Each structure stands twice: as structure tokens, then as C-alpha cells.
Amino acid sequence: MRAPDGRGTPPGARAVTVPLTVRDLTPADLPACGWSGSPLHLAHVERELVRARLGEVDYLAVCPPSGEPVAIGGVDHRARPDAGLLWQLAVLPALQSCGIGSVLIAAAEERIRGRGVHRAELAVEEDNPRARALYERLGYRAYGRQPEAWDAQGPDGVVRRYETMCTLMRKEL
Template identity: 40%
Template sequence: MTDSFTMPVRITIRPCTEADLPNLEWFGMFTEHREIIRRTFDRQAAGETAMLLADANGFPVGQVWIDYARKPEEGCALLWAVRVMAPFQRTGIGARLVGAAERDIRRRAVPSAEVGVERHNAEARRFYERLGYRFIGTLSESYSYTTPDGVSMTVPLDEWIFRKEVGAHSR
């Protein structure tokens, strides 16, 4: 026997708080990124980043982080760590998160947003193109962090770079 029902879930997009940090590990999926999560939160307190969450009943089921300090000379904010938990994907949460990030960027009078998409992720590329982002080039770099167990990790990135003008004139 199968029992099926529809359950409405209210999603609220809001800034990350310190109480959210453990839940951003998503039941162990991102525990090894604990240092990155904490560092980004601390940078948010300094005004260098913004961490926006899609909250479902007090739990972050999606996120977008905005780095305002990486490319200020280009008038560009960098979107990263854009993700939605698997059961909530393809529901519009990702697009709403990116829209909220663009509003935050516009509010801070930054003209454009940029996002890197791993080259093997054609679905993400199509997602950003649907949202009006345009391919501007590629980037190969890496980032490093230390896991909670003290292991140093270096992760290579091979990305397509997309940009969108989001300033007040670009609505």
C-alpha cells in the first residue's frame, strides 16, 4: 500500500546566523568544510561576505554566499557555495536564492555578479544562463582548507565563469 500526500513547506530566505553554522554541514555532507563555513561567517560579520539561506522550518535547505571583497576593483560580487539540498532541488529555491543575492548586490551598489561553474556541471551552466548570466571565460585555480580532523586539503577548480549586470539600471 502506498500513502501519498502533499505537505506545504514555507521557505524563507534570510541571512545566516551563528546558530545556523552546525546545520550548514548538512548531516555530515559538508562537515569537512566546517573551517570554510566559519571563516565565511566571520567575514560576513566584517561586511566582506553575505550568507543567505533558504530556511525550511528552521533548517537551511539551500544557500548562496556572496563575496564582496574578492573583485571590488571590477565592480563585481562573487556568488559561491550555491546549493540546494537534493529533496528540494528543481522547486525554484535556487533561482530565488540567486535572486535574493542579486538584490543584496544591488542594494550595496555593486554593478555585477559573477559565478564559477565547474566545467563538468552542464546543468548548472544552463541554470545560470536561464537566469541571464553570460559566459565570460574560464578559470583554473584551487582552494585549501583544513578538515575538523586536522587534514590539509587542496581542491582544484576548473570552471566556466559567468557574469550578469545586476546594478539598479539592470533590473
Template identity: 55%
Template sequence: MPSVHISVTVRPLTISDLATCAWSGGPGHLDAVADALRAPDFDYLAVCPEASGLPVAIGGVNFAPRPGAGEITQLGVHPALQSCGLGTILITALEDRVTARGLTVAELGVETTNPRARALYERLGYRAFDTVRTGWDRRTEDGTVYRYETDCVEMRKHLTSASPGT
């Protein structure tokens, strides 16, 4: 089977990118991403094909809620490009942000109903340490807000810090 190779870059996500990220979730999700972009302890990245510069994978790392660890969160890959390695590129770049802050632990949560994502995280070295009930508010296209509740497996990876000067 023929394959196509494209060059991608990883860069900070910007507020102006959100207009092209409707594929990543509904309006409430994009509201949460916009809030994260304004937060002081949150780094948000985009993986973009060099040709277009438009985000095809996005995610962030929140340094506030988990002392001593970066919490990787709000990950999304364009549905047409899933299973092409973009999630791995994004997570690796987010882990680099964690180690750049001098931390050696990255954590994330994955819904129990998302075995494909969990398999990716396990392949990248994350190990489950807890299951929690969590939830967040979602806003639909018509502006209706409802509470989404789910069970998430909490996962952790111990990162290797870069040596000074490397």
C-alpha cells in the first residue's frame, strides 16, 4: 500500500488557531482550551503540517494541579489523521515541556471507555495508578450546558531529565 509522508512542526497553540480546531471537540471544549491558553501554568501545543501550518493535533500540560508533576490534558488528534503518529509526537513534545520545568513525572487521565488512547499511553510508558470519577461541563452548539460524568484511569510516567547543557 502506498504511503504519504508529511513534515510537521510543533509550536505553541494560539487563540487565533481555535477557529480551525472545531474537529477537537464542541464549543465547550474550545472554551476550555481558550481558558487554558490564558492560564499562567499551562503550556498548550499544536502539531501542524509545515505546508498549511494548521493544527491537526493539540494538547496541553498543566503545571498547577499536581505538585511535582505536569498533567498532560485536553489531547486531540484530527479524526482523519488518527493512528498516524501525531499523538506520539504531541505527547513527546509535552513531556519535553515537563522536563524543561525540572520535573520528572508526567501524569494524565484517560476515560475507561477509550481503550485506543489508553493503549497509546501504555505504549509510551504510562502506567495506571488509580481510577477516579470525574466530570466537566459541556456546552452544545445551541448553548445548552450539561454536566458530563465519566470514570478515568489516572496514569503516570517517570521521565528522564535532560542533563545540563544537552
């Protein structure tokens, strides 16, 4: 938890250490992952879990002792011939900036290394400086830009095309 000025623990707060485990995300986890996106997004994640069963991707969950995911994200092993592509990384908003994203990324990098690949890549939206700062702290370096687009469901339930510009980043593992 950050102090109002963004530096460290607020006065009177106490630090608590909670053990985390990283495991494969399962379809049974999806109802507990509503914080990560709309029903349309979760339907996409469910389709990616089919690809996980085929070995094309890894889809990970970071969990406290309750077993419910507080962070999720994938590694696509087919998108790039010489790299694992990290995508759909998300941390429960109330627990962001607690190191959980770093745990998720470290586990994803380990899955990439386990396949004998020595590079991880990702795309970060240019209007997400906090995520980019995390990736840079973890050793990722920008190497390009590209537009991205996908269908997104708004709070009103209407599906619209979402377009953004992303910075491409990579890290040698």
C-alpha cells in the first residue's frame, strides 16, 4: 500500500506477508476473475484455455491461500517463432503495486525458459505508463510500436471496437 504521496507505507499501516502460488488458470476460476474484464473478455480467456490444453499457450493464475486468482496472464508460445509473447496480464486493482505483477511475469518467463526459448516479448498500451514502468524495472526494453485493436464490451453491455497504440518490448531471458 502506498502513502498518499506515493512513497512507501502510509503512517499507521502494517505490512502483511501473504504467500502466493502460481498455477494454471482453469475454467472453474473464471467466475472469480470478473475484475479482469467484461464478460466478453472472460469468454476470450475461456477460449484461450482450450489453447492451453493443446500446449499452444500457458495461462497462469497467481493465488493467495484462498486459491482465488488475484492476477492472471498468458504466454503465447505460437505467436512469435523465437519468443514467448506475454499478454492479457492483469492484477486485481486493489492489489496493484504490491509486487504481484512481478510474481506473474517471473512465472511466465520461467514457462518460456522451460520451452528452451530465451526471449520474452509483450505489447503495452502507450497510455499505461505504470505498466510500462513495471516492465522496464523487470528488464524489458522498447523496440518498436504498433497499433492494436479488439472488440471490447462497455459497462452498458455494448460491444465496440477498441483501438490503441502499443509499445513493443522485449527481454532476453
